[in-house]
Amino acid sequence: MIAIVARSENGVIGLDGGLPWRCKGDLQFFKSTTMGRKIVVGRTTFEGLPPLKGRELFVLTRNPDAHFEGAIAVSDPADVPADAIVCGGAAIYNLMIPRCDQLLVTTIKKEVEGDTFFNSHWLEGFEPQQTIEETDEYLIVAYKRPV
Numbered sequence: 001m002i003a004i005v006a007r008s009e010n011g012v013i014g015l016d017g018g019l020p021w022r023c024k025g026d027l028q029f030f031k032s033t034t035m036g037r038k039i040v041v042g043r044t045t046f047e048g049l050p051p052l053k054g055r056e057l058f059v060l061t062r063n064p065d066a067h068f069e070g071a072i073a074v075s076d077p078a079d080v081p082a083d084a085i086v087c088g089g090a091a092i093y094n095l096m097i098p099r100c101d102q103l104l105v106t107t108i109k110k111e112v113e114g115d116t117f118f119n120s121h122w123l124e125g126f127e128p129q130q131t132i133e134e135t136d137e138y139l140i141v142a143y144k145r146p147v
């Protein structure tokens with residue numbers, strides 16, 4: 001399983017249910033990585049997302065009666081397909097990153113205010129594998145668990 005996350009230099013991943021930056025290059029990377037794939041997000045992240053065309057979306061919620069337009073509600077994390085890409089937020093990274101063998105981490109090269117943070121534990125057991133892209137604005141690194 002793969003997870004994809006973007007953080008600022010001071011570890012922020014979210015603010016008020018959304019992303020506290022605009023970064024076209026990272027959005028492009030997110031789009032090309034997830035296009036045509038299954039992806040899983042938490043209910044809070046889902047509510048802040050624009051429609052994501054071309055991806056099969058699973059939304060984790062503890063509400064067994066939940067229905068989401070254009071997405072499949074899942075209450076048991078064990079029911080998330082193993083080939084889904086884990087796309088956050090923090091609660092879902094906490095839950096699913098231990099099951100992942102690859103992590104794609106964008107660092108946005110600035111400090112921003114936020115209310116949701118990258119947890120350094122998420123990187124435990126991973127090693128940087130390769131730099132995928134670096135610009136003045138951001139750095140994208142792939143991490144893998146050593147075999």
Ligand SMILES: NC(=O)c1ccc[n+]([C@@H]2O[C@H](COP(=O)([O-])OP(=O)(O)OC[C@H]3O[C@@H](n4cnc5c(N)ncnc54)[C@H](OP(=O)(O)O)[C@@H]3O)[C@@H](O)[C@H]2O)c1
Pocket residue numbers: 004005006007012013014015016017018019041042043044045046048060061062063074075076077087088089090091092093095116
């Ligand atoms: N920078 C990034 O890469 C990135 C990526 C994604 C999101 N974000 C940001 O992260 C923030 C949201 O993160 P968050 O941690 O507050 O929320 P979240 O992880 O998106 O969603 C939390 C919700 O997921 C459901 N959930 C959690 N654990 C569960 C479990 N064990 N079983 C079933 N459902 C479970 C619950 O939904 P119910 O309350 O419905 O039960 C919970 O309220 C937003 O600001 C968003 O923009 C950033």
